Amino acid sequence: MVSRTSQDIRCLNRFEVLRHLYGGDEARSRQELATATGLSFATVANLTSELLEAGVLVEAGRAGSGGGRPRALLTLNAERGALIGVDVAEASVRVELFDLALRELHVQERPLPPDLVEPAQVVQEIAAGIDAVLAATDTPAEHVLGAGVSVPGLVEREGGVSAYSPYWAWRQVPLRALLAEHVGIPLYLDNPLKASTVAEMWFGAGREVDDLVVVTLRTGVGAGFAVGGALYRGFTNSAGEWGHTCLELDGRLCRCGSRGCVEAYVGTRGVVETLRAVAPDDPLLDTPDGAGVLRALARRAADGEPVAEEVVERTGRYLGAAVANLVNLLNPEVLVLGNQVAEQLGEPLLARTRAAVDRHALAQPLRAVDLRLSTLPENAVSRGAATFALEGFLNNRELFGSVSRARASRGRGGNRTAGK
Secondary structure (H helix, E strand, C coil), rough: CCCCCCCHHHHHHHHHHHHHHCCCCHHHHHHHHHHHHCCCCCHHHHHHHHHCCCCCEEEEEEECCCCCEEEEEEEEEEHHHHHEEEECCCCEEEEEEEEECCCCEEEEEEEECCCCCCCCHHHHHHHHHHHHHHHHHHCCCEEEEEEEECCCEEEEEECCCCEEEEECEEEEEHHHCCCCHHCCCEEEEECHHHHHHHHHHHHHHCCCCCCEEEECCCCCCEEEECCEEEEEECCCCCCCCCCHHHHHCCCCCCCCCCCCECCCCCCCCHHHHHHHEEEEEEHHHHHHCCHHHHHHHHEEEHHCHHHHHHHHHHHHHHHHHHHHHHHHHCCCCCCEEEEEHHHHHHHHHHHHHHHHHHHHHHHHHHHHCEEEEEECCHHHHHHHHHHHHHHHHHCCCCCCCCCHHHHHHHHHHHHHHHHH
């Protein structure tokens, strides 16, 4: 059983305070932050003092307090540093540069052709993308606080190892070490499931609730979990591979080698296979771009075209049955559908999914759950990856430890002076 130190708890509280400043444009007082987080005013005061001294927060004026002294308002110091989020997908590398307030400064998307998927080649594309966004914004590398990199599959987060990627059959690739040879900034690795969930926790539905499920629907499919307000990783950081649970015994062949996986029915390729089953001669099947197929299906379904409507109907039934399992197992307050498939098929898919969940989920957890589409700006994965870097910076014990020691030293000096 893992026990948390006082430093761990302090860092989690630091995250909790800051989560209530991200995603909104208004500055907030310490009193408002204490009410929003449920932490004591003294704890919030100490944490915000550290964040002010570290340059993460700045004062933004004062507000009236109903007759008492005006309250100082706090906001994020966007100029404190930059963050990078990298989303390595099956066919592309997306690199985004953000300021510390997680406002997008620049984005570059680089294609990954099928013959450019050896680890060294992918590393070169990531490094080139990082160089490009820094050059485009005249941002010096030393101004970057960290880069989060999301890679598909299983990731050993502490060592920065891509343990297994079903896209390219990678196994035990020391990705962070390879990147460090080209990128001289702190690196934080994880996968799209965790990235999407962290993005929702900081900027989306997870700012409102503690028990959350985030379903990622693109070429790869999975689910991220926040339990009690904390990201659930599992013993080996492998939690969330819901896309490789069985939906249909001996069903469609999945990329992982098994049959009947959820991903084979509701991922991008799964939707294309459903189209193939409904209309084997449909000209859309000649389109090599899965995202293009989804966009075209969405347009055709909106126009009432029967084949497209049937594909959305079947996909919603598959997805609803699989989502009902998550509702029954985890009893979340909110379950979010996000990424490529959900973004393109939108409300029609949500409606059909909800109808199937109603049929398959147990009554009590069904009544409790709010099933919704993600409202995060594109791209949730790269934004979540940048948040890995933000969390890594905020968990810098050397930085915040020195701030705490300096404050304690000043406090002791002040007490000695006062006693004279």
